[in-house]
Amino acid sequence: MKYLIAEDETALQQSIATYLERDGNVCEVASDYTEAAYKVDLYDYDVIVLDINLISGSGLDVLKKLKAENKKTGVIIISANNSLDDKLEGLDLGADDYITKPFHLAELNSRIKAVLRRGKFGGEETIIFNEIKMDTRSRTVYINNKMISLTRKEFDLLLFFMTNKDKVLSKEIIAEHLWGDHSDLLDNFDFIYVHINNLRKKLTNEGAKYIKTAYGSGYKFMEEQ
Amino acid sequence: MSELKNKIGLLRKASKTFLWISTVLMLAGTVALYFYTKKILQGEAEEELYSTEARIEDALASGRELFSLPPVMEIVREPSNGFEILKDTVIYDPSQDEMELFRELSTYRDINGQIYKITVRSLIVETEDILMAIVLSYVIILLLAFLFLYYFNSRANERLWMPFFHNLNQMKGFQVTSKTPLELKESNILEFSELSEQIRLWTDKVRADYENLKQFTEDVSHEIQTPLAIIQAKIENLINDEKLDQGQYEDLTSLQKDIQRLAQLNKRLTLLTKIDNQQFINAEHIHLVDCLEKSIDDFREISTIEIDFIKKDDIIANMDSYLANVLFSNLISNAIRHSPHGTGVHIVMKDGIFSISNHGHAPLKYPEKLFNRFYRESAGTKSTGLGLAIVKKICDMYGFGILYRFKDSIHIFEVDFRGTL
Numbered sequence: 001m002k003y004l005i006a007e008d009e010t011a012l013q014q015s016i017a018t019y020l021e022r023d024g025n026v027c028e029v030a031s032d033y034t035e036a037a038y039k040v041d042l043y044d045y046d047v048i049v050l051d052i053n054l055i056s057g058s059g060l061d062v063l064k065k066l067k068a069e070n071k072k073t074g075v076i077i078i079s080a081n082n083s084l085d086d087k088l089e090g091l092d093l094g095a096d097d098y099i100t101k102p103f104h105l106a107e108l109n110s111r112i113k114a115v116l117r118r119g120k121f122g123g124e125e126t127i128i129f130n131e132i133k134m135d136t137r138s139r140t141v142y143i144n145n146k147m148i149s150l151t152r153k154e155f156d157l158l159l160f161f162m163t164n165k166d167k168v169l170s171k172e173i174i175a176e177h178l179w180g181d182h183s184d185l186l187d188n189f190d191f192i193y194v195h196i197n198n199l200r201k202k203l204t205n206e207g208a209k210y211i212k213t214a215y216g217s218g219y220k221f222m223e224e225q
Numbered sequence: 226m227s228e229l230k231n232k233i234g235l236l237r238k239a240s241k242t243f244l245w246i247s248t249v250l251m252l253a254g255t256v257a258l259y260f261y262t263k264k265i266l267q268g269e270a271e272e273e274l275y276s277t278e279a280r281i282e283d284a285l286a287s288g289r290e291l292f293s294l295p296p297v298m299e300i301v302r303e304p305s306n307g308f309e310i311l312k313d314t315v316i317y318d319p320s321q322d323e324m325e326l327f328r329e330l331s332t333y334r335d336i337n338g339q340i341y342k343i344t345v346r347s348l349i350v351e352t353e354d355i356l357m358a359i360v361l362s363y364v365i366i367l368l369l370a371f372l373f374l375y376y377f378n379s380r381a382n383e384r385l386w387m388p389f390f391h392n393l394n395q396m397k398g399f400q401v402t403s404k405t406p407l408e409l410k411e412s413n414i415l416e417f418s419e420l421s422e423q424i425r426l427w428t429d430k431v432r433a434d435y436e437n438l439k440q441f442t443e444d445v446s447h448e449i450q451t452p453l454a455i456i457q458a459k460i461e462n463l464i465n466d467e468k469l470d471q472g473q474y475e476d477l478t479s480l481q482k483d484i485q486r487l488a489q490l491n492k493r494l495t496l497l498t499k500i501d502n503q504q505f506i507n508a509e510h511i512h513l514v515d516c517l518e519k520s521i522d523d524f525r526e527i528s529t530i531e532i533d534f535i536k537k538d539d540i541i542a543n544m545d546s547y548l549a550n551v552l553f554s555n556l557i558s559n560a561i562r563h564s565p566h567g568t569g570v571h572i573v574m575k576d577g578i579f580s581i582s583n584h585g586h587a588p589l590k591y592p593e594k595l596f597n598r599f600y601r602e603s604a605g606t607k608s609t610g611l612g613l614a615i616v617k618k619i620c621d622m623y624g625f626g627i628l629y630r631f632k633d634s635i636h637i638f639e640v641d642f643r644g645t646l
Contacts, residue, residue: 009451015458022465080450101454102488104481105461153526168464170474172481179527181489182558191527215474218464 001025001116002044006036006059007051007078016049019105020112022166033057040066040073046119047074047112050095052086060093067094074115078103104173110163129162130223132208143206153178154199161211161221168214169221235389239382240375247371254367259360266352267328271311274330277345285336285343296327299344306340307333313349325350388412392421399428401435402501443498446491453491457484486609493611496551497598500618505545513549513642514539514574520553521572530564532557537575542642544623552619555612556581556638562608563636577643588631595629616640 003020007013008031017027028043030036033056040048040062048066052059063075076097077090087098096115099108117125117136125136133142139155141148150158160177161169171192175183178192196219200211214220233241281300284291293299296316309332318325327346334341388410395407407428409421460477463469469477499505514536521532542549560570560583568584594600596617599610620627626641 009455011455012451012458015455015462018462019458019465078454080447080454101450102457102484103454105458170464170478170481172478172485173461176485179523181492182523182527182554183485190529215469215471218474218478 001046003027003112004030004036004039004043004045004048006030006048006054006062008032008053008055009051016105016108020109023109031055033059033062036062037065040071041069044071045073047076047115049076049078049108049112052077052079052081052090060090063090063093063095072119074112074119076108076111076115078108104176106160106164106167106169106173107177109167110160110177113163127159127162129165129210130208131206132158132162132203132210134159134162143203143208146206148202148206150199150202151195153195154202157195157199158203161219165210165221166223167220168218170218174219235386236379236382240379243375243378247375251364251367251371255360255364258363259356262356262359263352266356270328270347270349270352271330274311274328274345274347278330278332278343281343281345282334282336285334285341288337296325296346298346299342301342301344303333303340303342306335307342309333314346316346318348385414388414388417389420392417392424396424396428401431402503404432439498439501442494446494446498449487449491453484453488457481460484490609490611493609493615497611497615497618500548500615500622503622505548505622507545508543509546510541510543511546511549512539513542513553513579516546516549517553517572517574517579520550520557523554524557524561528561530561531569532561532572533569534572535574537573540574540577540579540642542623542625544619548619548622552616552640553579555616556640559608559612560636560638563602578639578641580637580639582635582637584634585631585636586634589629589636592629592631596627 003017003025005013005016005020005027007016007029010031013029013031017029020027028039028045030039033054036050036054036059037057048062050059050062054062059077063077066073066075075095076099077087077095078099078101079086079090080101090098096118097111099111113127114136117127127134127136131144133145134140134155135142136159139152141150141155141158156178157174160174172183174192174196178195196211203209203211209224210221212220212222277298281291281298285300291300293301296318309330311328311330313326314329315324315326317323326349328349329344329346331342331344334343389412391410392407395409399407407425409425411421412418460480464474464477518534521534525532557570557572560581563585564570564583565586570581570583573580589595589602591600591602596613598614600613601608601610617627619625620640626639628639628641630637630639
């Protein structure tokens with residue numbers, strides 16, 4: 001996939017690019033409005049990660065430009081401002097998703113994947129890893145074409161793992177993904193243990209042993225070695 | 226407020242002083258007038274008695290035979306001399322057919338070798354009547370004068386102090402959050418004019434300071450987001466580098482937790498500012514039970530603390546749905562956070578009141594600070610210290626009553642959505 005990271009903070013821009021490139025994606029970067037507008041004009045991207053507050057202009061103008069040219073590019077807005085108005089304006093202008101700083105790169109990655117799924121398969125949103133097939137629209141999971149039943153949280157968890165395969169996911173990241181703001185109420189991560197262990201059991205029963213433990217307390221979804 | 230009950234209004238105070246002085250002056254004046262007039266009248270009567278007596282004496286000396294005319298005058302021949310007596314006496318007055326009070330002068334006179342006792346009397350009633358008439362008219366005139374004076378004085382005072390009271394009311398209605406300027410009344414009285422000027426200066430300054438502070442909070446929380454995002458992103462990339470040892474990993478994930486706390490803090494500060502700025506204007510009719518049940522379900526997923534919910538009746542509130550969510554979520558999260566292990570949280574929705582209670586070992590040390598920003602009872606909790614401040618803000622904004630109490634080892638929060646608490 002080809003991504004454009006339009007973000008004026010170079011450190012953040014580079015970090016995002018580094019993370020996304022690990023999956024073999026191509027990441028181009030733009031550090032201000034002019035550069036972003038220029039690159040959007042010239043090249044086609046699958047997804048643009050767009051900061052609203054670019055140095056020389058608004059990310060929303062890049063978005064308008066993009067929509068005016070009718071490009072089929074997915075857009076995820078990142079903003080330091082978690083105001084609802086900004087969010088609504090962004091989505092109204094045709095952005096596919098909106099994420100507020102600070103965010104986890106794994107979270108951004110899973111949002112990008114979701115945008116790509118919706119864009120690529122025209123409604124049939126599936127994600128496949130070896131024998132596992134997830135249909136994100138009907139929220140069903142098949143292993144070797146056999147449907148397995150997962151709870152809501154287990155489904156979200158598996159989807160998060162599959163969209164961030166080969167990445168170390170700490171419990172903090174998983175907790176925030178599953179429970180958002182409420183996750184700071186978790187004084188221990190027993191709840192995640194329960195969900196992950198249940199999910200792991202269900203997958204292992206079907207022979208899919210992809211959820212590995214990393215550093216004792218983190219997790220990594222990866223090919224068996 | 227209780228102190229205010231003991232205070233007296235400026236105008237009333239002035240009137241009261243006026244009334245007191247008037248009453249004292251009037252009483253003293255009346256008493257003085259009474260005695261003075263009485264003395265004069267008495268002197269007059271006595272003078273008259275003496276002159277009548279002198280005339281009788283003259284008549285006797287010129288040899289005229291005088292007859293008595295009781296009780297007004299009596300002339301008696303006496304064998305021996307006596308003392309002159311001037312006194313009040315009560316005797317029967319045949320003309321009135323009753324006992325009357327008289328002023329009596331009796332003297333002994335030696336006229337042409339014969340001693341006479343001459344007694345002259347004058348009816349006191351007459352002078353009493355005159356005295357009463359004088360005093361009464363004096364009192365009436367005085368009373369009328371005071372009434373008029375009081376009335377005009379009060380009116381004049383009201384007019385005089387009007388700018389003061391107007392400005393006072395303006396100040397009572399002063400809100401640091403509102404942008405409408407104070408409408409202070411100008412006055413040609415120097416002190417009032419100075420007062421208005423000072424009020425204007427101060428309120429402008431307070432508002433400017435408040436705005437600055439608010440802007441500062443907004444800016445800070447905004448500016449912190451990007452560095453936080455950078456730190457967070459870098460940590461995540463570090464974690465995915467293959468060269469970490471266990472200890473480094475633990476440190477990095479602990480940092481992730483701290484970043485989340487900061488982010489949470491920021492989010493809440495921004496929320497507080499937004500409520501202050503009245504940016505939540507989308508009020509709609511919300512079925513609070515639905516909203517509450519959703520929130521409870523969320524918390525049941527992540528907490529071992531039992532939550533039981535007794536639903537007596539639904540409440541429909543006219544408020545922003547997001548804020549309704551925040552309100553419940555913050556109160557439930559607060560209750561869960563402070564529940565001792567193995568106890569539960571009880572929620573009741575009844576008669577327009579939402580109440581949530583959790584167990585606790587001791588009452589709060591400073592319950593009055595409970596809704597303050599960053600007030601934490603114990604240093605151990607990892608809360609942002611803003612949850613309850615936000616709850617209070619939301620309640621204030623919509624006029625809901627909120628109450629905290631501690632009873633039988635239970636902390637209870639109540640929100641009255643009809644605003645009567």
